[in-house]
Amino acid sequence: MSETSLHANGVTSVSMVTIKVNGQVLRAPEGANLLTVLRQAGFSVPSLCYLEGLPGIGACRLCLVEIAGVPKLQTACTTAVRDGMEIYTNSARVREARREVLQLLLGDHPNECLFCQRSGDCELQALAAEYGVRQKQYEEMLRHFEPDLSSPALAYDPEKCVLCQRCVRVCSEVQEVNAISLVRRGIKTKVSPPFEMPWAESGCTFCGQCTVVCPTGALTEHDDTARVWQALNDPDRYVVAQIAPAVRVTMGEAWADSRGVSRDEIPEDFSERIVAGLKALGFRAVFDTQFSADLTIMEETHEFVERFKRGERLPIFTSCCPAWVRFVELYFPEQVEHLSSCKSPQGMLGALLKTYYAQKIGVDPARITVVSIMPCTAKKFEASRPELGRDGRPDVDIVLTSRELERLMAQAGIDPGKLEPQPFDSPLGESTGAGAIFGASGGVAEAALRTAYYLVSGKDPAPLEFEAVRGWDNLRTATITIDGTAVRCAVVSGLAGARRLLESGEYKQYDFVEVMACPGGCVDGGGQLRPEVKAARGLHAQKRAAGLYAIDQKKEIRLSHRNPAIQKVYAEFLGEPGSSTAHHLLHTHYQPQDAYELVAATREKEG
Amino acid sequence: MATVVSPVKTRPSIIVLLQEVQERYGYLPREEVARCARAAGISVAQAYGVASFYNFFKLSKPGKYPIRVCTGTACHVQGGQGLLERLRSELGIEPGETTPDGLFSLETVACLGACSMSPAMVVGDDVYGRVTPREIPRILARYRRRG
Amino acid sequence: MAQVLQIRPTAQQHRPRKVVAQPHFLVGAGTCGLAAGAEKVIQVLEAELAIRGTPAVIKRVGCMGMCKWEVMVDVWLPGRPRLSFGPVNEKNAKRLLHEYLDNGVVPGDMLLGVTPGYEEPPSLEEMEGRSITEEEWLTAPIQPGPNELPVVGRLPLLKDHPMMRHQLRIVLQNCGLIDPESLEEYLERGGYAGLQRALFELSPEQVIEEVTISGLRGRGGAGFPTGKKWALARQAKGSPKYVICNADEGDPGAFMDRSVLEGDPFRILEGMTISAYAIGASFGFIYVRAEYPLAVERLRKAIESAREHGLLGENILGTSFSFDIELKIGAGAFVCGEETALIASVEGKRGMPRPRPPYPAERGVFGCPTNINNVETYANIPDIVKRGGKWFASIGTEKSKGTKVFALSGKVRWSGLIEVPMGTSIRDIVFKIGGGIEGDRKFKAVQMGGPSGGCLPEALLDTPVDYDSLVAAGAIMGSGGMVVMDDTTCMVDVARFFLNFTREESCGQCTPCREGIARLYNLLEEITHRPGWNGGRLGAAKTAEERAALLEEIERLGRTIRDTSLCGLGQTAPSPVLSTLRYFRDEYMTHAVEARCPAGRCSDLLTYSIDEALCQGCAQCARSCPSGAIGGEKGKKYHINPDVCIRCALCLRVCNFGAVKAV
Structure with missing residues (x-):
């Protein structure tokens, strides 16, 4: 599987030619995308529809440039570099045309910047400033749509949509889920799930990649910061938090500036600063999802080794990614049996917090509010699943994405970058390096292999690193030999690769399959901070992953089964991996539901 | 070849x-x-x-009583738009759609040729002239009773 | 295969059919003929012939393009020339049989002329040798009857009919003459001789060479040289290759392609097959509108028939060349006339255009090299290959060769489907072929190219019909819609009509087209209404100055849409506005500044009154007035209170005495 992934830069030609941009001579690969070339050379050319790594579609018409000898203005995103091209990116004619197009977009965009989640982080808003728009040319909105807040994960306001199609293209060309499409046409065109049905009932996996690429406030995570404030302000609530691995190598991007740290460095572990920030807000305790990642490894590896020995329902599919789980349920319902019955680390920690921890501190679990800080929108959906709760209450009450964490801190006027680091609370706060790498594609497989090696052979592997499962291709495979037994592993990142693996039947060749729905894994999750608009996609995620591997490297303990806190919780509470208590608290079941039937069965408006 | x-x-x-x-x-x-x-x-x-892209495809089943609201000039001036708004909210559907119970569908027409009775609308085969938005619920109820 | 070889046409075998063995009745039964009652006429003919017990053949043929004279019936009796009659209806059909079939007397009032036996389209020289001068036509005493045509000394030829005499028919040469469902008749008319020459005498490159020499340019609108297009598709790497016939004729008021598909479907199949041979394709699609059921039916039968006779399928005419065609029925989207949108639709997707390059010749349907031409372009191919590119290049102007088919309509005396050599002036088309303006009103403008085209004023009537002159004048050749307007047409209203159309048909993908056209339409709404209408919702322009400034805004926005849209639909959508604004700016000004519509079309800008001299006091107007603005007493004069009047124009429409005036 050597498909061009989102991370490839799309430049295949090696023949370099000379072009002239605004009078300046430039060397560029022949046939390369002109917009990419211009941006890389530092020329600012706006575009709302272009997505680095995918072919340009020329929809927004903002990247218009003047090319000598070509009478009409051309969209740079659909132009290939030719030798001797003379390009003007900023002539009066170009700026005027862009301003006109921009006015047309603004005319049909609500005047809600003051209240919009994306204010300050909106590409349309930034362009209006860049082009000196001080007045709307067209006052009346031409489109009138209702927002869709049906889903616990995503919020959609079609009136803010500029129809750039980035979301549709990420969903189809990158993820190949195709849960949404353009519907109707002309001024009535809209991005929507089928039949313009509520998002929650559609074939969406809630991976949230669409919310990362949306240039405006049209598609965002379902904002839950207000619910956090409400819980914190309620004296009866005992509010605790957990922080996912990928979040700690990401938040520096939001707060680095205040500390004078360059965004280009390998990100440092921000977890203890986030703990400090959350404590400052009034959280009673902050725990580490990396701890429950270690716990997941204990349970999942145990399950795997049992199934492997019996040759039962192989391969085992990892189940820590809720978008992937939803994807299997919807699109490959017959393969649901392959999913590990383990809850995700978020779910496991939630369950422990409302039982083991509640007992320990002597607080009624009904009073505890568990807030997860996740790189992910699908985690919001996961937390809302009825299987992940007890006594009618969810194990995880509120899920905040990285972006909401940034917002929460800003609302409180706190810059965690300036705070003194504080350690996680005990005992559900200690983790190993194996738990840390859960946030990068291949990390779950690697952590599992480390422990599986021990479970099968009684020895720890040396070296600990399984380099073969690391990397950025959307499919990586490796055969690991443990005591003479070959374990065939596949690691998939991105749902497109997952679809191909399942559709082709290739998955049957493996014993252990790790899938993360987002390309690159949780480091590039749908709830993560958006990368710089014009940056090559994927680079920021690679840096974040490097940050996680650095954490692993620095950890004294890098094997989940060696985590003393894990050993303690088994000794005190769970018994042993796979025990009935463990099953009751840490395992779940699935709801296969064919997406075609699901969507067709939703109540038809016309009865 | x-x-x-x-x-x-x-x-x-x-x-x-x-x-x-x-x-x-x-x-x-x-x-x-x-x-x-x-x-x-x-x-x-x-x-x-x-x-939904192509004109040829109809996305909803026409209702038992299709409602056609005139948007011709005379009706427009006499408040035809108000009728349409009221119908929208009463029925919970947009023009081109059908109510969940299959009773009503809503569409607009350029002119019903009933300008002297504007604003006008047709429910099933019955023409209603000089309709005020207030009368809409009463008119709809008539057909709901009929089922 | 034996069967194929038996009927295989060679240039020498074409024998114009001069005689028939039994009476033939050929009824024009295209969509327009059918609408005019062709089926009823056929029923009458069948019944009458049955009464007489006369063995006769009744055939449904395509459209001659003479709409005014529909239903047209050709009667061809043994030993007699073929005569065209029209308009024929249920009543006079009986008389036609009685007088001509029974008694051998030609009913002069119904006669349109002698239709020649099957023959090639004439050369230019041949066109000169007329059997009767136009002068004679126009000055001869007119016999009583509806068709205004004279019968002088001998029977006139149909081709000398005033509407026909300035035409040169290549594309339409068979339309209305042959049974469109009969391959045999197409072969008799020289059909498939072009394909035969291509397959047996020319290499694919030589076919392209002939087409290049012919100077044929795409008839779909933009006029790209066809030979060049084919050469690109031939050179393109990749297989398989495809040919597509664009039969998604969607302009309101255009029906050229429909008539050709209905009247001469084999011509299209032959043109496509030659194209496939030339570029190296082995499969083709005809993308035809669902709104043309008759064309679909005729094409379906033609494809079947061609397959049966080895003219489609494996080893065409016994050669190693194989090619087949599939019909794709459109689902209703004007934008699918744009070639990349059409490709998307053939592939089963939303018909949204994509940027070019890559052109379809490199990457077309299913990502493969594809040649797309429209119906009229393919219709020219058989004759170009049969008679040589040089022959074709001898017709037309320096840069625009051959002929062009137009759907002539609007305020013209004789509307219909016409075909003229490139270079013919618009004046000749309107005043000679079209017979001038209906009702002796004043010519105002001619609209060409539909929603993508523009309006040309009287001063530009002498503009020759060729690609470049029309573009220079602000119109386009377009696919061939030509709507004539007189002084009762409001140019702002016309522009608004077309914008409403493109607004509905925009695919919605790119910003300027989706948002811009809707805004432009709103601006036209604004100036065609009184200030403050609609609660001033659309804009704040109230004063004369502010409203005059709207014209600048219209112009600027129009240019933006033209210059920045993704595809041809958006780029040309402002043309109806920009061209009328260019030639009829005063009219726009009058609307905007004086809030007045000189043509009396924009009802919100008119003031209504009742001419007491004409009012009969019938109260019709008062009864119909929705606002109670009309007062008076039955039997006496009525009057309109302008302060109460809502300008719905209803009284104007209901008054039987023309007493209501709107200025």
Whole structure:
């Protein structure tokens, strides 16, 4: 599987030619995308529809440039570099045309910047400033749509949509889920799930990649910061938090500036600063999802080794990614049996917090509010699943994405970058390096292999690193030999690769399959901070992953089964991996539901 | 060039499939759109994207009592828009749609030729002239009772 | 195969059919003929012939393009020339049989002329040798009857009919003459001789060479040289290759392609087959509108018939060349006339255009090299290959060769489907072929190219019909819609009509087209209404100055849409506005500044009054007035209170005495 992934830069030609941009001579690969070339050379050319790594579609018409000898203005995103091209990116004619197009977009965009989640982080808003728009040319909105807040994960306001199609293209060309499409046409065109049905009932996996690429406030995570404030302000609530691995190598991007740290460095572990920030807000305790990642490894590896020995329902599919789980349920319902019955680390920690921890501190679990800080929108959906709760209450009450964490801190006027680091609370706060790498594609497989090696052979592997499962291709495979037994592993990142693996039947060749729905894994999750608009996609995620591997490297303990806190919780509470208590608290079941039937069965408006 | 090379056609075109459904039912029922999508190897969202793009496809079953609201000049001036707004909110549907109970569908027409009774609308076969938005619930109730 | 070889046409075998063995009745039964009652006429003919017990053949043929004279019936009796009659209806059909079939007397009032036996389209020289001068036509005493045509000394030829005499028919040469469902008749008219020459005498490159020499340019609107297009598709790497016939004729008021498909479907199949041979394709699609059921039916039968006779399928005419065609029925989207949108639709997707390059010649349907031409372009191919590119290049102007088919309509005396050599002036088309303006009103403008085209004023009537002159004048050749307007047409209203159309048909993908056209339409709404209408919702322009400034805004926005849209639909959508604004700016000004519509079309800008001299006091107007603005007493004069009047124009429409005036 050597498909061009989102991370490839799309430049295949090696023949370099000379072009002239605004009078300046430039060397560029022949046939390369002109917009990419211009941006890389530092020329600012706006575009709302272009997505680095995918072919340009020329929809927004903002990247218009003047090319000598070509009478009409051309969209740079659909132009290939030719030798001797003379390009003007900023002539009066170009700026005027862009301003006109921009006015047309603004005319049909609500005047809600003051209240919009994306204010300050909106590409349309930034362009209006860049082009000196001080007045709307067209006052009346031409489109009138209702927002869709049906889903616990995503919020959609079609009136803010500029129809750039980035979301549709990420969903189809990158993820190949195709849960949404353009519907109707002309001024009535809209991005929507089928039949313009509520998002929650559609074939969406809630991976949230669409919310990362949306240039405006049209598609965002379902904002839950207000619910956090409400819980914190309620004296009866005992509010605790957990922080996912990928979040700690990401938040520096939001707060680095205040500390004078360059965004280009390998990100440092921000977890203890986030703990400090959350404590400052009034959280009673902050725990580490990396701890429950270690716990997941204990349970999942145990399950795997049992199934492997019996040759039962192989391969085992990892189940820590809720978008992937939803994807299997919807699109490959017959393969649901392959999913590990383990809850995700978020779910496991939630369950422990409302039982083991509640007992320990002597607080009624009904009073505890568990807030997860996740790189992910699908985690919001996961937390809302009825299987992940007890006594009618969810194990995880509120899920905040990285972006909401940034917002929460800003609302409180706190810059965690300036705070003194504080350690996680005990005992559900200690983790190993194996738990840390859960946030990068291949990390779950690697952590599992480390422990599986021990479970099968009684020895720890040396070296600990399984380099073969690391990397950025959307499919990586490796055969690991443990005591003479070959374990065939596949690691998939991105749902497109997952679809191909399942559709082709290739998955049957493996014993252990790790899938993360987002390309690159949780480091590039749908709830993560958006990368710089014009940056090559994927680079920021690679840096974040490097940050996680650095954490692993620095950890004294890098094997989940060696985590003393894990050993303690088994000794005190769970018994042993796979025990009935463990099953009751840490395992779940699935709801296969064919997406075609699901969507067709939703109540038809016309009865 | 010895043989006719047929187009790459492992799957039928969704447009052709939907045309057959439309032919059979007069509109595109949801289950049928889903069935066609599966047969064409695409998602339902993509199939709906196609179906809603072309004029030929009707997305909802016409109601038992189709309501046609005149948007001609005379009716426009006499507040036809108000009628339409009221119908929208009473029925919870947009022009081109049908109520969930299948009783009413809503559409606008350029002129009913009843300008002297403007604003005018037609419910089923009954023409209503000089209608005020207030009267709408009463008129609708009449048909609901009839079922 | 034996059967194929038996009927295989060679240039020498074409024998114009001069005689028939039994009476033939050929009824124009295209969509227009059918609408005019062709089926009823056929029923009458069948019944009458049955009464007489006369063995006769009744055939449905395509459209001659003479709409005014529909239903047209050709009667061809043994030993007699073929005569065209029209308009024929249920009543006079009986008389036609009685007078001509029974008694051998030609009913002069119904006669349109002698239709020649099957023959090639004339050369230019041949066109000169007329059997009767136009002068004679126009000055001869007119016999009583509806068709205004004279019968002088001998029977006139149909081709000398005033509407026909300035035409040169290549594309339409068979339309209305042959049975469109009969391959045999197409072969008799020289059909498939072009394909035969291509397959047996020319290499694919030589075919392209002939087409290049002919100077044929795409008839769909933009006029790209066809030979060049084919050469690109031939050179393109990749297989399989496809040919597509664009029969998604969607302009309101255009029906050229429909008539050709209905009247001469084999011509299209032959043109496509030659194209496939030339570029190296083995499969083709005809993308035809669902709104043309008759064309679909005729094409379906023609494809079947061609397959049966080895003219489609494996080893065409016994050669190693194989090619087949599939019909794709459109689902209703004007934008699918744009070639990349059409490709998307053939592939079963939303018909949204994509940027070019890559052109379809490199990457077309299913990502393969594809040649797309429209119906009229393919219709020219058989004759170009048969008679040589040089022959074709001898017709037309320096840069625009051959002929062009137009759907002539609007306020013209004789509307219909016409075909003229390139270079013919618009004046000749309107005043000679079209017979001038209906009702002796004043010519105002001619609209060409539909929603993508523009309006040309009287001063530009002498503009020759060729690609470049029309573009220079602000119109386009377009696919061939030509709507004539007189002084009762409001140019702002016309522009608004077309914008409403493109607004509905925009695919919605790119910003300027989706948002811009809707805004432009709103601006036209604004100036065609009184200030403050609609609660001033659309804009704040109230004063004369502010409203005059709207014209600048219209112009600027129009240019933006033209210059920045993704595809041809958006780029040309402002043309109806920009061209009328260019030639009829005063009219726009009058609307905007004086809030007045000189043509009396924009009802919100008119003031209504009742001419007491004409009012009969019937109260019709008062009864119909929705606002109670009309007062008076039955039997006496009525009057309109302008302060109460809502300008719905209803009284104007209901008054039987023309007493209501709107200025």
